[in-house]
Amino acid sequence: MNPPFDLTKKPRIGESLIQSLLFLAGVLSIFTTLAIVYVLGKEAWLFFGSPEVTFAKFFGGTKWQPGIGQFGIWPLVTSTLVTSSIAMLVSLPLGLSAALFLSEYASPKTRSALKPILEILAGIPTVVYGYFALLFMTPLLQNIFGEQVQVYNMASAGIVMGIMILPLISSMSEDALSAVPRSLREAAYAMGATKFETSLQIVLPAALSGVGAAFIIGISRAVGETMIVAVAAGAGPNFTFNPFQAAETMTGHIARISGGDLSYNSIDYNSLFAIALMLFLVTLVLNLISQRVVERFREKYE
Amino acid sequence: MNNPQTDNFPEGPSFRRALNARYRSASLWQMVFLSALLIAILSLMTLLYTVADGAFGYVAYEYKHDPTEFSSTPLNELGKDELLSILQSNLSAGAFKKLDNEKPMASRSHADLYSLFLERLLQIDTKQIWSMTDSFLHAAEIRAEATHKYPDAQLEFRSWLTPQFLSSPMSSRAEFAGVRTAILGSLWLVGIAILFALPVGTGAAIYLQEYASKNWLTKIIQTNINNLAGVPSIVYGMLGLAIFVRLLEPLTSGAAFGVIDSNGRTVLSAGLTMGMLVLPLIIINAQEAIKAVPDSLRQASFGVGATRWQTVWHHVLPNALPGILTGSILALSRALGETAPLIVVGASTFISVDPSGPFSKFTALPIQIYQWTTRAQPEFHAIAAASIIVLLILLLSLNAAAILLRNRFQRKY
Numbered sequence: 001m002n003p004p005f006d007l008t009k010k011p012r013i014g015e016s017l018i019q020s021l022l023f024l025a026g027v028l029s030i031f032t033t034l035a036i037v038y039v040l041g042k043e044a045w046l047f048f049g050s051p052e053v054t055f056a057k058f059f060g061g062t063k064w065q066p067g068i069g070q071f072g073i074w075p076l077v078t079s080t081l082v083t084s085s086i087a088m089l090v091s092l093p094l095g096l097s098a099a100l101f102l103s104e105y106a107s108p109k110t111r112s113a114l115k116p117i118l119e120i121l122a123g124i125p126t127v128v129y130g131y132f133a134l135l136f137m138t139p140l141l142q143n144i145f146g147e148q149v150q151v152y153n154m155a156s157a158g159i160v161m162g163i164m165i166l167p168l169i170s171s172m173s174e175d176a177l178s179a180v181p182r183s184l185r186e187a188a189y190a191m192g193a194t195k196f197e198t199s200l201q202i203v204l205p206a207a208l209s210g211v212g213a214a215f216i217i218g219i220s221r222a223v224g225e226t227m228i229v230a231v232a233a234g235a236g237p238n239f240t241f242n243p244f245q246a247a248e249t250m251t252g253h254i255a256r257i258s259g260g261d262l263s264y265n266s267i268d269y270n271s272l273f274a275i276a277l278m279l280f281l282v283t284l285v286l287n288l289i290s291q292r293v294v295e296r297f298r299e300k301y302e
Numbered sequence: 303m304n305n306p307q308t309d310n311f312p313e314g315p316s317f318r319r320a321l322n323a324r325y326r327s328a329s330l331w332q333m334v335f336l337s338a339l340l341i342a343i344l345s346l347m348t349l350l351y352t353v354a355d356g357a358f359g360y361v362a363y364e365y366k367h368d369p370t371e372f373s374s375t376p377l378n379e380l381g382k383d384e385l386l387s388i389l390q391s392n393l394s395a396g397a398f399k400k401l402d403n404e405k406p407m408a409s410r411s412h413a414d415l416y417s418l419f420l421e422r423l424l425q426i427d428t429k430q431i432w433s434m435t436d437s438f439l440h441a442a443e444i445r446a447e448a449t450h451k452y453p454d455a456q457l458e459f460r461s462w463l464t465p466q467f468l469s470s471p472m473s474s475r476a477e478f479a480g481v482r483t484a485i486l487g488s489l490w491l492v493g494i495a496i497l498f499a500l501p502v503g504t505g506a507a508i509y510l511q512e513y514a515s516k517n518w519l520t521k522i523i524q525t526n527i528n529n530l531a532g533v534p535s536i537v538y539g540m541l542g543l544a545i546f547v548r549l550l551e552p553l554t555s556g557a558a559f560g561v562i563d564s565n566g567r568t569v570l571s572a573g574l575t576m577g578m579l580v581l582p583l584i585i586i587n588a589q590e591a592i593k594a595v596p597d598s599l600r601q602a603s604f605g606v607g608a609t610r611w612q613t614v615w616h617h618v619l620p621n622a623l624p625g626i627l628t629g630s631i632l633a634l635s636r637a638l639g640e641t642a643p644l645i646v647v648g649a650s651t652f653i654s655v656d657p658s659g660p661f662s663k664f665t666a667l668p669i670q671i672y673q674w675t676t677r678a679q680p681e682f683h684a685i686a687a688a689s690i691i692v693l694l695i696l697l698l699s700l701n702a703a704a705i706l707l708r709n710r711f712q713r714k715y
Contacts, residue, residue, distance in 0.1 A: 012609060012611075014611070015609055015610065015611050018611050019509075019513055019610075019611070021505065022505045022506070022508050022509035022513060023509055023513070024505075025501075025502045025503075025505030025506040025509060026505070026506040026509040026510055026514065026523055027523065028502060028506065028581075029506065029523060029526050029527050029530055029581065029582065029585070030522065030523060030526055032530060032541075032578055032581070033526055033529070033530060035541060035545060036533070036537060036541050039540065039541055039544040039545065040537070040540065040541075043544065093338070094338045094341055094342065095338075096338075097334060097335045097337075097338030097339075098335070098338045098339045098342060100335050101332075101335035101336050101338065101339055102339070105332055105335060105336070114339055114343075117342065117343050117346060118342060120346060121342060121345070121346050123635065123639075123697060123701065124349070124639075124694070124697075125638075125639025125640070125641065125668055125693065125697070126639070126641065126642075127639070127641040127668045127671050127672050127675070128349070128353070128639075128671070128690050128693070128694070129349075130672070130675060131352075131353070131671065131675045131683075131686060131687070131690060132348075132349045132352055132353075134675060135352060135356065135675075135683060136348065136349070136352040163342070163345045166342055166345075167342070170342075194324050194325060194328040195328055195332070196327065196328035196331045196332065197324070197328070200331075217532070220532060221532075223534070224533075224534025224535070224536065224537070225534070226534070226535065226536045226641070226642035227641045227642055227668075227672065230642070230645075230672070231672065231675055231676060251534065251536050251642070254536055254539075254540070254646065255536065255642055255645050255646070258539070258540075258543065258645060258646045258648075259645045259646075264548060272540070273540060273544075276536070276537050276540045279534055279536070279537060280533065280534070280537050283532060283533060283534055283537075284529060284532075284533070287528075287529050287532040288529070291525070291528065
């Protein structure tokens, strides 16, 4: 007689093999993060460990020239701040207005005609935006503001970066706005509010967490953006807040230095990793805040 | 009757006035919101126009040497053999041998030889170039200016985007430079990136959606993937530089496989870096596609006794595949346009040899655009514009493919 058929027995080794392979693919992403932290941390450690560099110099100096022992990070930070602020000044009002129009005013037909244009804008490679900044925006600014605008300047890079971030802000804000339930709008209309009053005083406050998250993600994108500033903002650290002057951002500096012939284990090489570590930490914190904002302050509607 | 609520209600003309003011501000703000969108559209149009403006236009050029110095036959009647003998007798022996080594001279096409003749012997010298707008609006002035300033020069309306531009390799002269090496480099790059990221990304998505239980580890993985999608691309470049270019140099340079005279700055290193970069995008997209497969399918499959993997392989994956592929194509187009990590991992800026395998040095389209845009001479800006058009057409066709795929296979449950 045959042994009784045992349903509890697992007949397939392949099943668990496949499952562990899939698990490996899943945890690879964690290894990626760990690798980023390890690599950046290790080289940055070497940088801060070298006798010429001190934390006081790094965070206190206003000159960045590793070749002659000047390690003040501020010129790179201020230009990153200036370009990112200009970008946000351009992209937040425009992106939010576009989102309000698309979500509150546009008919479905208009929306489906206009949204692809924003998507095309979002899909254009950043190096193309760099070309646009250098060869269109800078001459335009020079025509308007005259001689004071340098060939490479932070203003044109910032404005074009704002145009690049606009679709991101508008699509994230629009998602947040359209998640606000219809009943809220209808209640406002019933009270006699106009469409504009409803949008601004009822819908926008209800969607504020989503808009805030979009704003923070936008900043993080602006801080990490490389090609526009590498092409148009200037090649050389410069401690200035004047947007019409040339100044190199953190990302632009990494791109320029690593694009040349860079010898490994030099102080130049290590310093790039220290800058990249700062960049990584700043964008990570911004992204985490944005996720928390969405989770924490989301209005819940049944 | 006294009702305290209706007594405060504005009535009569003041009510009308207030209402009209509110309507006015409402329609004013509607215009403001609409104009934000119009600004976005205008920016896109201006951007595209700026590119086209740079890629076409009048060019004034002259030759450093007179064609009659080399041959008595008119330029456009020169045959292939004549060109070959002219090149052989006028180029230095060393230069000719070098060209012959790159590609045997006898097997080159007529167009190829002709451009060598122009490049090496006549030595074209671009004096000035004009934008497309100027060329159309002020053609007469341009002609007058050109004959006045450069009496020996020829003026012609030139498209910098030509079939030859697509098929020639790099050159230090803008007039002869092409993007073949860059296009091939870009194809190798995204090919390697997708070979790495598509299986791994799909695997991770299947694990997270179908296998993982809801515990702290799954939550960490999920948060981590979302964060990785927001890491600046240049940081991925630094990761690639440290891991693939330096740490794994014996593998990525091909030294372990017998390739000599190479360092870690290969198309393989760059492709893997790109793969890491697009991996989170592919995982997130694949997760959405798998989520969209209805549970009834899985339950039906479990109901007839299929194992989990059989269910995934035979029912979930086939239904999620169009979504996964659409997401991958979009990730591909991201990889195609990404520049910063390539600069960091060390794309070669001047290279005229086609990539021949994963261990070759490479350049890519966005790298060439960056290089040429940052050059000072206007003729390099013109070829930068031409290569932007090539890149945008490539991206457009990828996106069109994604949309077609989505519409063709989209299923409703």
